[in-house]
Amino acid sequence: MCCDKGTEEAGPELLAGVSLPAAVLHEAPLAHNLTWMQRFAEAHGARLAPHGKTTMTPALFRRQLEAGAWGITLATAPQCRAAFVHGVTRLLMANQLVGEANMAIVADLLEAGADFYCVVDGAENVRQLGRFFAARRLELQVLIELGVPGGRCGCRDAAQVEALVAAIAEEPALRLVGIEGYEGMIAGGDEVAAVRAYGERLVATVRMLRASGVLESEAPIVTASGSKWFDLIAEAFDEAELREHYTPVLRPGCYVVHDHKLYAGAMADVKARHPHLQDELRPALEVFAHVQSLPEPGLAVIALGKRDIGHEPDLPLPLRLHPLVSQPAAATTPVDISAWRTTHIMDQHVFLAIPQDAEIAVGDVIAFGTSHPCLTFDKWRRLLLVDEDLRVKENLATCF
């Protein structure tokens, strides 16, 4: 017997034989997104290192690498270890590496042959890394993180960058190979202009560092980009000189399964900025759950909760009703219920406002979409890959 809520064996059909709730990946849009973003990056002369923290699903990392990704981006040392164990050899940790136990995880990966990069933004961390990796007789590749005032991590100005370069130069175990940033912290005002300016600042900084001779790399890295403004960063990096003498790297993560609201809106913005862009990302992640109770007119309680699906920035989005009980003959022909609204979510329950005359019964199945996919993946130890007939093709394990 299984000790978590995932299904151990791939079943024949999602709506029969699978314990719900279940997180579901749709095969066709997933395959489409893998190809679409890879082509987008290549069209701009950039490498793709998809952020793996979104999914932490090694079977998706493998598909991203097979589609042509340069490496996988990760957020923590244990995430890097999980990816490496599953065959990812180039790891871009888009965070500071802090704590000796985490440094030890990375040292083990380096000894096992990983091509690992992390970011630095302060002299104290640089000293700690230098001391630790020198003691292990290992060389650590680092990127300077450029931040924005009021933002998250990263050097705020040129003086901080200069001081950091000097600190890195004091540590023989560290090799400075480029610049990293995350434009997703930019908010307020003319965001598009600010993101463009930030991309240009990253490019100018990596050029300045190269000119000053402090970068120990033939093709220094310049990297940024989440899944919202990837087009603006790609454009900032899209220069003949960068294509030839640098390694521009884009790092979107959510693109691989996209979503039904937040990134759907971001995609519409990308399309508006690029009217001739062919096709677009498609939502691939859904969570299926049962109608559990119909206790009052206008209210359906769903057997689904915060333990099963993300609820930020938006509550789960009802998409389709499979009327297994209310109309068994039509159960495989879902009803569009995207006009219905989730009003509340608890640990194990969702409250759905439904029309008074809705044809619905306890035992019917509802497919929900999400707004921002990251916080749905981490609710599951396994996701089900299904084809368009909802046949389960594969169980995909996560490593959270």
Add this chain to the structure above:
Amino acid sequence: MCCDKGTEEAGPELLAGVSLPAAVLHEAPLAHNLTWMQRFAEAHGARLAPHGKTTMTPALFRRQLEAGAWGITLATAPQCRAAFVHGVTRLLMANQLVGEANMAIVADLLEAGADFYCVVDGAENVRQLGRFFAARRLELQVLIELGVPGGRCGCRDAAQVEALVAAIAEEPALRLVGIEGYEGMIAGGDEVAAVRAYGERLVATVRMLRASGVLESEAPIVTASGSKWFDLIAEAFDEAELREHYTPVLRPGCYVVHDHKLYAGAMADVKARHPHLQDELRPALEVFAHVQSLPEPGLAVIALGKRDIGHEPDLPLPLRLHPLVSQPAAATTPVDISAWRTTHIMDQHVFLAIPQDAEIAVGDVIAFGTSHPCLTFDKWRRLLLVDEDLRVKENLATCF
């Protein structure tokens, strides 16, 4: 190598050798809480079936049963399976059992010898259960759920209860053995009076059902109680007749690790209602994380995020700073930083507002508390049980 963020082997000392962030259970308050709530229930003549969904940690279920618990409450069929696999034989599923795959899980548990109970609140679900368990030649013990208008699941009034009793009577595979409710949905107005009234309604309903001869049990169950108003429910159930002829069951879950805000406040209310109550619950769950970056005066970015710690209803609460780097000689003497404030949380980062003159360095460790423990447990596949010197005694696996 490990493929998730948990530590596979118990290390000697939390602050050295353990990859942070890590979720930590403190041994002494945990042991205290186990005993405290068991004694509280017994003092009121009630059984304790702690809600296992809080922790989904079999090593804690075992401790709860060893402390005297009657059974373990759970929210879903897969949770029941996980508990049963780990030795819990009496399972109270405080939810409707919906979907044939979930019914099949429960049928397997019944065949393996489980003493299983679930709740019903509608005729359609009753028909589905009756048909399924009859086909499996099994008998299913059910409790009628009593809800409140505007609440979650459960019969809203006596007419609904009457109709449900009739529906259950039509299904030979179902055995009606009592009444279930959850007072935690009561909000607004004089909540204490409303919870008391709800407890009395549960008692009156189970008495009415017994008198009408529809309960197939020598000692019918009457059960309710989360971790907020457990005292009021215990009082409503505390009658000589119930002690003798019924099985009153309390189901708090969060009590086992308590918390630093939401339930700390609820405990203060319990103490105010019962000035002579001895001792109280103590917080046992914390998450330890590194200071990752100090990019601007007044801001510390912590290597901790929504993937690691609950952030509802309150952001993570900074408790103590272990100055491993800033004052290495004093690293094991933590500094009280409970006056500091978390201002923002992202998937992998916490923003902490700190005094401009704070003695703090990248690599220092901060212990965070939570407000409502449930949504911290499900972020971890393992928690570390530590003694008061922060030596790791045991790795506790979770089953989410």
